Amino acid sequence: MSKIVTSKDIIAAMAAPNELDKDLICRAYKFAEEAHKEQKRYSGEPYLNHLAHVAKMLAEIGMSPNTIAAGLLHDTIEDTETTPEQLKENFGE
Numbered sequence: 001m002s003k004i005v006t007s008k009d010i011i012a013a014m015a016a017p018n019e020l021d022k023d024l025i026c027r028a029y030k031f032a033e034e035a036h037k038e039q040k041r042y043s044g045e046p047y048l049n050h051l052a053h054v055a056k057m058l059a060e061i062g063m064s065p066n067t068i069a070a071g072l073l074h075d076t077i078e079d080t081e082t083t084p085e086q087l088k089e090n091f092g093e
Contacts, residue, residue, distance in 0.1 A: 002045065002049060002053065004046075004049060004052070005052035005053055005055075005056050006029075006052070007025055007026050007029035007030075007052075009052070009056055010025055010029070010059050010072075011025055011026075013056050014059045014065070014068070015062055017065065020065075024066070024069050024091075025055070025065060025069060025072070027069075027090070027091075028055075028068075028069035028072040028073055028091065029052070029055075029072055031072075031073065031076070031090060031091075032048060032051050032052075032073055032076060035076050035080040035082050036048050036051070036080060039079065039080075047075075047079070050075075051071065051072050051073075051074065051075065052072065054071040054074065055068050055069075055072045057071075069091060073087060073091070
């Protein structure tokens with residue numbers, strides 16, 4: 001199993017995040033964690049690990065907080081019962 005990446009790890013990989021950036025990442029992480037809570041990868045590890053690793057890689061290459069949050073949420077509509085409207089309500093367009 002790969003190392004579990006936390007929201008703090010993602011934030012630490014960002015270049016100078018402000019409080020709004022940190023809040024966005026924490027909210028997206030918690031949303032993804034809840035949406036995917038019952039899902040596992042074929043390896044048996046929580047599905048959230050994949051999303052968190054994607055988000056951390058995006059942070060490491062200097063992508064915007066919105067892009068990093070999208071990395072955390074990128075499989076939410078496809079793989080859970082989350083609707084596009086729910087994402088818009090919580091995160092905007």
